[in-house]
Amino acid sequence: MSDPVLDRLAVRFEELLPAGAVITDPVRLRTYECDGLTHHRAMPGIVVLPETAEQVAAAVRLCGEYGVPFVARGSGTGLSGGALPRTDGVLIVTSRMRRILEIDLPNRRAVVEPGVTNLAITEAVREQGYYYAPDPSSQQVCSIGGNVAENAGGAHCLKYGFTVNHILGLEIVTPDGEIVELSALDPGYDLLGAFVGSEGTLGIATKITVRLSRTPEAVTTLLAAFGSIEGGGEAVSAIIAAGIVPAAIEMMDALAVEAAEAAVGCAYPEGAGAVLIVELDGPRAEVEHQFAAVERICRETGAFEIRVAASAEERAAIWKGRKSAFAAVGRISPAYIVQDGVVPRTALPEVLAGIDRLQEEYGIRVANVFHAGDGNLHPLVLFDDAAPGEGERAATVSGRILDLCIEHGGSITGEHGVGVDKSRYMPKMFTEEDLDTMQLVRCAFDPRSLSNPGKVFPTPRLCGEVPGVRKGVHPLVESGRAEQF
Numbered sequence: 297m298s299d300p301v302l303d304r305l306a307v308r309f310e311e312l313l314p315a316g317a318v319i320t321d322p323v324r325l326r327t328y329e330c331d332g333l334t335h336h337r338a339m340p341g342i343v344v345l346p347e348t349a350e351q352v353a354a355a356v357r358l359c360g361e362y363g364v365p366f367v368a369r370g371s372g373t374g375l376s377g378g379a380l381p382r383t384d385g386v387l388i389v390t391s392r393m394r395r396i397l398e399i400d401l402p403n404r405r406a407v408v409e410p411g412v413t414n415l416a417i418t419e420a421v422r423e424q425g426y427y428y429a430p431d432p433s434s435q436q437v438c439s440i441g442g443n444v445a446e447n448a449g450g451a452h453c454l455k456y457g458f459t460v461n462h463i464l465g466l467e468i469v470t471p472d473g474e475i476v477e478l479s480a481l482d483p484g485y486d487l488l489g490a491f492v493g494s495e496g497t498l499g500i501a502t503k504i505t506v507r508l509s510r511t512p513e514a515v516t517t518l519l520a521a522f523g524s525i526e527g528g529g530e531a532v533s534a535i536i537a538a539g540i541v542p543a544a545i546e547m548m549d550a551l552a553v554e555a556a557e558a559a560v561g562c563a564y565p566e567g568a569g570a571v572l573i574v575e576l577d578g579p580r581a582e583v584e585h586q587f588a589a590v591e592r593i594c595r596e597t598g599a600f601e602i603r604v605a606a607s608a609e610e611r612a613a614i615w616k617g618r619k620s621a622f623a624a625v626g627r628i629s630p631a632y633i634v635q636d637g638v639v640p641r642t643a644l645p646e647v648l649a650g651i652d653r654l655q656e657e658y659g660i661r662v663a664n665v666f667h668a669g670d671g672n673l674h675p676l677v678l679f680d681d682a683a684p685g686e687g688e689r690a691a692t693v694s695g696r697i698l699d700l701c702i703e704h705g706g707s708i709t710g711e712h713g714v715g716v717d718k719s720r721y722m723p724k725m726f727t728e729e730d731l732d733t734m735q736l737v738r739c740a741f742d743p744r745s746l747s748n749p750g751k752v753f754p755t756p757r758l759c760g761e762v763p764g765v766r767k768g769v770h771p772l773v774e775s776g777r778a779e780q781f
């Protein structure tokens with residue numbers, strides 16, 4: 297159905313942007329109707345593909361002129377519906393902004409455009425002995441702009457920190473279309489820190505300065521198989537208690553291993569109730585010393601088989617099963633929900649036991665994959681979407697897993713963000729006053745609430761309705777679209 301406001305806006309975009317950068321054809325729009333969270337879908341009103349920060353800024357200013365909301369999108373791999381478009385709005389896609397602008401090895405930094413993929417940064421500096429540390433499993437395709445917006449993590453974030461620890465500067469287009477620089481060196485409020493993880497609600501990142509890390513002298517990867525998940529959990533606690541911070545420490549339960557085996561033939565040890573992958577990196581002498589301790593701890597806590605990668609190929613083989621785990625469950629179940637929650641490491645055994653009880657209570661299988669070192673769980677809730685009621689039961693189990701995380705002092709998201717999917721859980725973690733305070737921050741950047749509205753907050757309100765924010769007629773109210781907010 298044609299929308300006269302969007303029709304006029306599309307004409308203005310055509311005048312402003314290069315040829316082929318404005319999409320209004322319904323068939324082509326469908327490509328953008330969801331991100332990695334495929335059960336939330338909406339056709340964008342218009343898609344634009346700017347090539348420069350100035351074009352992003354101009355597009356955002358035009359949205360403001362027409363009172364139309366906009367949503368940024370990188371590669372669309374997000375798992376919380378953050379890049380879900382708006383039917384009454386504009387999707388601003390950064391896929392044509394893929395230039396690496398500067399590599400500054402003496403200062404260990406690179407300046408890149410937001411559509412550059414995470415892995416492309418490492419590939420650009422690998423030969424010189426550097427890499428970009430945060431490594432989401434989606435790193436071959438996800439964009440650095442999306443990583444910034446989600447404060448993405450990855451297997452190696454236990455030792456090296458999340459995206460926020462590796463961003464030195466940002467150029468952003470504010471929600472009113474101004475181009476602004478934010479730097480980690482700025483005195484005063486940490487606006488750079490506020491922007492990282494803001495899920496597209498505070499504007500659009502158009503240039504990103506990332507920290508580059510030195511490739512470690514030595515890397516050792518070990519796979520340990522345990523009879524039960526408890527044995528693996530005990531090993532994790534003992535390794536950390538020994539003062540060792542591995543680069544990564546990942547765990548998969550028997551069902552996740554079964555799925556990985558079916559999908560990629562990872563050849564993990566047969567009969568394992570849990571598989572632990574521990575990676576140590578750093579100076580060679582330190583790695584060798586720590587490896588001896590980790591191997592001893594794994595044996596003492598009941599590992600029945602330990603494999604050590606002797607080459608880069610063997611290391612890749614160990615990681616293959618883990619890195620493909622999300623997609624792999626598609627081999628053993630017609631449908632599944634990827635959950636993302638966090639608990640204090642010490643609460644892992646209790647929470648996993650709770651997940652077991654939920655499986656029995658609802659007759660739903662859950663495959664567990666987790667960044668064990670930092671208590672970040674990724675339960676994969678399996679269901680048959682053709683079986684009546686099973687999808688609903690799976691959604692209940694998925695929600696109750698988050699309840700368990702909160703009850704144990706954890707969080708409803710470790711790295712996938714709140715987006716549209718988890719906004720309803722925010723009141724379980726935060727009071728109304730907490731949420732109002734967060735909205736004050738949002739309103740300071742975006743008083744007209746045009747930048748990715750309807751995400752993160754459970755009860756989206758116009759900024760004028762948040763205590764402490766100046767009142768005014770919101771553009772969506774003006775245009776009669778406030779009910780879609």
Ligand SMILES: Cc1cc2nc3c(=O)[nH]c(=O)nc-3n(C[C@H](O)[C@H](O)[C@H](O)COP(=O)(O)OP(=O)(O)OC[C@H]3O[C@@H](n4cnc5c(N)ncnc54)[C@H](O)[C@@H]3O)c2cc1C
Nearest residue numbers: 370371372373374378432433439441442445449496501711
């Ligand atoms: C198989 C698989 C494995 C994954 N593994 C991990 C993992 O290990 N760790 C992890 O953290 N995540 C993981 N993810 C989730 C996802 O890849 C990350 O959240 C990633 O950061 C999203 O990047 P993207 O470019 O796809 O962003 P999109 O999905 O396009 O967008 C995500 C959010 O960022 C906003 N956004 C995008 N670009 C910008 C910009 N330039 N400025 C401001 N806001 C912007 C969007 O509005 C949206 O809210 C995985 C996803 C998949 C499918």
